[in-house]
Amino acid sequence: MLDYNHKRSFSEEVCALIDQALDAERAGQTPRSYLGASRLGAPCERALQYEYARAPADEGRSFSGRTLRVFEVGHVFEELVIRWLRLAGFELHDRKAGGGQFGFSVAGGRLQGHVDGVITAGPEALGLKYPMLFECKTMADKHWRACARSGVAATRPIYAAQVATYQAYMESAVEGISRNPALFVAVNKDNQELLLELLPFDAALAQRMSDRAIKVITATEADELLPRGYVDATHFECRMCSWQDRCWGRGQ
Numbered sequence: 001m002l003d004y005n006h007k008r009s010f011s012e013e014v015c016a017l018i019d020q021a022l023d024a025e026r027a028g029q030t031p032r033s034y035l036g037a038s039r040l041g042a043p044c045e046r047a048l049q050y051e052y053a054r055a056p057a058d059e060g061r062s063f064s065g066r067t068l069r070v071f072e073v074g075h076v077f078e079e080l081v082i083r084w085l086r087l088a089g090f091e092l093h094d095r096k097a098g099g100g101q102f103g104f105s106v107a108g109g110r111l112q113g114h115v116d117g118v119i120t121a122g123p124e125a126l127g128l129k130y131p132m133l134f135e136c137k138t139m140a141d142k143h144w145r146a147c148a149r150s151g152v153a154a155t156r157p158i159y160a161a162q163v164a165t166y167q168a169y170m171e172s173a174v175e176g177i178s179r180n181p182a183l184f185v186a187v188n189k190d191n192q193e194l195l196l197e198l199l200p201f202d203a204a205l206a207q208r209m210s211d212r213a214i215k216v217i218t219a220t221e222a223d224e225l226l227p228r229g230y231v232d233a234t235h236f237e238c239r240m241c242s243w244q245d246r247c248w249g250r251g252q
Contacts, residue, residue, distance in 0.1 A: 019065020026068060034105075035217060037113030037169070040209040041161025043237055044229030048212075049220045050243045052110075057242035077187045078116060078136045081194070085134075085185075091121035092134055104169040111213045113166055118174055119183060128198075131174050133182035135163050141190040148195050152184055153202075159184070161209050163199050168206035178203075 008016070035052040042048055085092050094117040096102055103114040117134035137159060139147060146155045153160040163182045171178040181198035188195070219226050230238050233248045241247065 015065075018069075022065045022068040032112075034110050034112045035213055037104075037111060037165045037209075037213070038162045039158075040165055040212055041158035043158075044241070045212065045216055045226040046228050046247060047241055047243060048216045049226055050246070052216060052220050055243060055246065058245040073189070074138045077138045077189070081136050081185050081187060082117060082134075084194075085119075089123040090119055092117050092119050094134075102170070102173070104166075104173065106169060107213070107217060110217050113162075113169060115166055115170060118170075118177065129180040131177050132180045133163065133167050133170065133177055134185070135159070135166070135182060136185045136187070138187045138189045141188055144186055144188040144190075144193065144195060147186055147197075152186075152197055152199060160199065160202070161205060164202045164206040165209045167201045168203070168210065 031054050033054070035048065039048060039051060082092055082094055094101070101114045102118055103112065105112045115133060116136050119132045119134050120130050122128050122130070137156075139156075143155070149155075152163075163184060167178040167182055178201045181200045184197045184199050186195040186197075187193075216226065228238075228247060232238070233244065238244050238248070
């Protein structure tokens, strides 16, 4: 039975204040006006359209303060991994010489990506070739173990698509980065175990993602809705989507 007289604990009160502050901070940020290349491997093209068009999320489906905390913790882990790799002898650059992240902007700025880092040297004993793209993610234990067992491409295809797209579009700025495998690092958020996988450049995947970006941008700017990724609104991906009501309420 629900307790309607429940009084929030001290911890809950403070967490609520933190989440409100994070929500307010995010609301004050300028929303991005481009399609993020990191999202191209998402399963639903219509959801990508809503992202690109900056369509308001359904009521109650915006990022919560807790979700924003998860994002920030991920950034902290990324900084730690960069520090650890540098200590281990990798020459890893997460900022350009003049400042700012490595990245790319194409299609008149309508498709952009920001890279976690570029590795230009490392321990000779590993026999790696440089430069190589560096990408870091955090995962819950269940997803981390699946990734360790079956690989990034099989278990987290959105990440494989991101890496391939970045390798392709960064080639003009960092010559050779698409010829060498990328270093993908996954941090287990439950116990800080590290998984490192070398991802050879998948040119076919990169081309499919580039074609997809053009399709999403063109259709959105023509006010044409692309098909949904699923035929049932109760599918897991649909239930988790920020635009489920908007999408299915149109009867498209």
